[in-house]
Amino acid sequence: MKRVVVGAHYGLGSWLAQRITAVIMALYSVILLVVFMSGRPITYGAWHDLFARGWMRVGALLFGVSLTWHAWVGVRDILMDYAKHDGLRLALQVITILVLAMYLGWTVQILWR
Amino acid sequence: MSSAAAKKPRPKYLSLSALLFEIRLPAPAWVSGLHRISGALLFFPFAAWLLYLLDTSLASEEGFARVHDQYLRSPFVKLGLLIFIWAYAHHFCAGIRFLLLDLNKGIDLPRARTTSYAVFAVSLLFTIFFGWRLW
Numbered sequence: 001m002k003r004v005v006v007g008a009h010y011g012l013g014s015w016l017a018q019r020i021t022a023v024i025m026a027l028y029s030v031i032l033l034v035v036f037m038s039g040r041p042i043t044y045g046a047w048h049d050l051f052a053r054g055w056m057r058v059g060a061l062l063f064g065v066s067l068t069w070h071a072w073v074g075v076r077d078i079l080m081d082y083a084k085h086d087g088l089r090l091a092l093q094v095i096t097i098l099v100l101a102m103y104l105g106w107t108v109q110i111l112w113r
Numbered sequence: 114m115s116s117a118a119a120k121k122p123r124p125k126y127l128s129l130s131a132l133l134f135e136i137r138l139p140a141p142a143w144v145s146g147l148h149r150i151s152g153a154l155l156f157f158p159f160a161a162w163l164l165y166l167l168d169t170s171l172a173s174e175e176g177f178a179r180v181h182d183q184y185l186r187s188p189f190v191k192l193g194l195l196i197f198i199w200a201y202a203h204h205f206c207a208g209i210r211f212l213l214l215d216l217n218k219g220i221d222l223p224r225a226r227t228t229s230y231a232v233f234a235v236s237l238l239f240t241i242f243f244g245w246r247l248w
Contacts, residue, residue: 019215022208029205044170044177051171071156078153096156103160110168 018073021066028063057111064107068100140229148207151200159197191247198243202236 040046050056075096083089132138138146166184169176184190210228213219219228 019212022212026205026209029201042181044174044181047170047177067160071152071160074149074152075156078149099157099161103164106164106168110164110171113172 014073014076018070021070024066025063025070028059031059051111060111061107064104068104072096072100139226140233141225144207144210144229144232147203148211151204151207154196154200155204159200162193163197194247195240195244199236199240202239203232206232206236 035050051060076093079089079092079096083092166180170180171177185194210219210232213228214225219225
C-alpha cells in the first residue's frame with residue numbers, strides 16, 4: 001500500500017478543525033462575557049451556582065475540548081516552523097500533548113468535583 | 114519550479130533586530146505575528162494560570178476569598194491579567210479576521226490594511242476597558 005504523508009491535502013482536516021473549534025470558543029466567550037458583564041456582584045455563592053448549572057458545565061467542557069484540539073493544531077504549526085531538529089520537535093510535540101491532556105483532565109476535575 | 118532555481122541558495126536577511134528596527138513590516142504582518150505570539154502565550158502560561166484560579170475559586174469559600182480579595186488585588190496579578198486580556202482579545206479579533214479572509218472577504222490590500230488596524234484598535238480598546246474595570 002502506498003502511503004502519502006505529504007501533499008496538497010495534508011493538514012486540511014486540521015485546518016478545518018481549527019476553524020470550527022475557533023467558532024465554538026468564540027460563541028462561548030461571548031456568552032461568558034455577557035454573563036460576567038451582567039453587573040451582579042460576584043460572591044462565592046453566585047460563582048459556585050454559575051458553574052453548577054448544566055449548560056455552563058457542558059459549555060465549559062465543550063470549550064475545553066475545542067481548546068485542546070485548536071491549541072494542538074496551533075502549537076504543532078509553530079513547532080513545525082521553528083523546531084527544525086526532528087528529535088527536538090518530536091519531544092516538544094509529546095510535551096504539548098501531555099500538557100493539553102493535563103489541562104483537559106484538570107478541567108473535568110474542576111467542573112465535576 | 115525548476116530544479117536549478119530550487120538549489121540556488123536564496124539570500125536571507127532576517128533577524129529580530131532587523132524585523133523590529135530596519136524592515137517596516139506591513140500591518141497585516143503584525144496582526145499575523147502577534148496572533149501567533151498571543152496564541153502561544155494563551156497555551157502557556159495563561160491556560161494553566163486560569164485553570165488554577167478557577168480551581169481555587171470554585172473549591173471552597175476560603176479559596177474564593179483568597180483569589181477574589183487578596184490575589185486579584187496584587188498589581189502584578191492585575192498586570193498579568195491585563196496581558197491575558199490583550200492576548201485573548203487580539204487572538205479573538207485577528208482570528209475572526211482570518212476566518213473572513215478564508216471566506217475571501219476583505220482580501221484586497223486597502224481593506225486588508227484597514228481590518229488590520231481595526232484588529233489592533235478593538236483589542237486595545239477592550240484591554241483598556243478591562244484595565245479600567247480592574248483598577
